[in-house]
Amino acid sequence: MEKINDCSSCINFRKAAVIGCGFVGSASAFSLMQSGMFTEMVLIDANKERAEGEALDISHGIPFARPMKIYAGDYDDAADAGIIIITAGANQQPGETRLDLVKKNIKIFESIIPEISKRNFKGIMLIVANPVDILTHVAIKLSGLPENRVIGSGTVLDTARLKCEIGEHLNVDSRSVHAFIIGEHGDSEIAAWSCANVSGIPLNDFCEMRGHFDHKKATEKIASDVKNSAYEIISRKKATNYGIAMSVKRICEAIVRDEKSILPVSAMMHGEYGIKDIVLSMPSIVGKNGFETHVPIALNKEEIENLQKSAAILKGILKENNLL
Incomplete structure (x- = not known):
């Protein structure tokens, strides 16, 4: 039976979650590790091995930065994060516009956002996947979260x-x-x-x-x-x-x-x-x-x-x- 955390009273702004460990997700996780803002970061990807590899690789830089726990996890691990960063989505191909990605990435969001919502997430959801304005709109509708807590990386x-x-x-x-x-x-x-x-x-x-x-x-x-x-x-x-x-x-x-x-x-x-x-x-x-x-x-x-x-x-x- 699937475990679902009730996070109604817990939120940790020293913890971030990154969903999607492709080019953007992994680079974002690396940048966040270097920033020293967080003491914990969980990486989530449909390909668990990819998330594990990225977490291991990034963690090897910690001796040159600040102490931090970085690991691959699942949606339960992200429930108490102060910020969930969603980069998961199909990559934009040469000659393809951001709007061409709509149908593919809406479908991906329909599998991701409900998983976050049912864990009573209380933090901020930051949408980065493209087309970011459309997907931020989709995330607001799918999550049921207050509009102020779902923002996109925008322009x-x-x-x-x-x-x-x-x-x-x-x-x-x-x-x-x-x-x-x-x-x-x-x-x-x-x-x-x-x-x-x-x-x-x-x-x-x-x-x-x-x-x-x-x-x-x-x-x-x-x-x-x-x-x-x-x-x-x-x-x-x-x-x-x-x-x-x-x-x-x-x-x-x-x-x-x-x-x-x-x-x-x-x-x-x-x-x-x-x-x-x-x-x-x-x-x-x-x-x-x-x-x-x-x-x-x-x-x-x-x-x-x-x-x-x-x-x-x-x-x-x-x-x-x-x-x-």
Whole structure:
């Protein structure tokens, strides 16, 4: 008979669980081990030997990091985790869009999420598998958890890519760049140029300080490079894993340390910018309770229209799969 833990009174924010030990899951687990945030981490995969191998390999780095228990386990072992990170899903193939993965990964989630729910999980569920906005929506519906406790990695990585591209264009530290990619984590994503700045200086003004004056050409190229970067990486090495692993670490930091950081995670929209009942990646305050609230960044009319189009695309996919 299957053992199911009743975890109604237990939650351990020093413990993480990673479900899915492929490229993204294993890289995320490695990044989290190095961070020192957790003292315990359980790896779960349909291929138990893969999870055991990854746990053993990562654990050999502990003498160079901080004490931590890393092991392969099952859903019972994840019941009291403060954060469950779900990376399980089919890999995006060369020439395949994130939205092409929908049917395959929805089916996988239909086997994973109920297993977590019936163990009375009280922590935060972080969805990383693609298409992340769609799958975050699916996880909210399947889990029955409060919306704030189910978030997706969203456009955190896309935003990092945008900052990198702007930093290189202007030859400044990318950490001084403040800009967001919003909407779908995918082909309909939007670079929110209206509110982009470098240390408080409007982006166009800073560009001119650095000798760049053709703003339209530059922003179009940067946005295109960011949107296509995953395809470029996949065409060369078959998968993206390191950038997203660092994004997972950053989101976990905001949760574990209750930072109230502003990150463009996937969360349910309730009327913001005229969009509701759909999960989108938007700047949000993230802390120990997961999602707190969206941050109303300034967008121009075109950006709002494109955001609404992005939402419509995702709604269409959900309707096609009888999820709305």
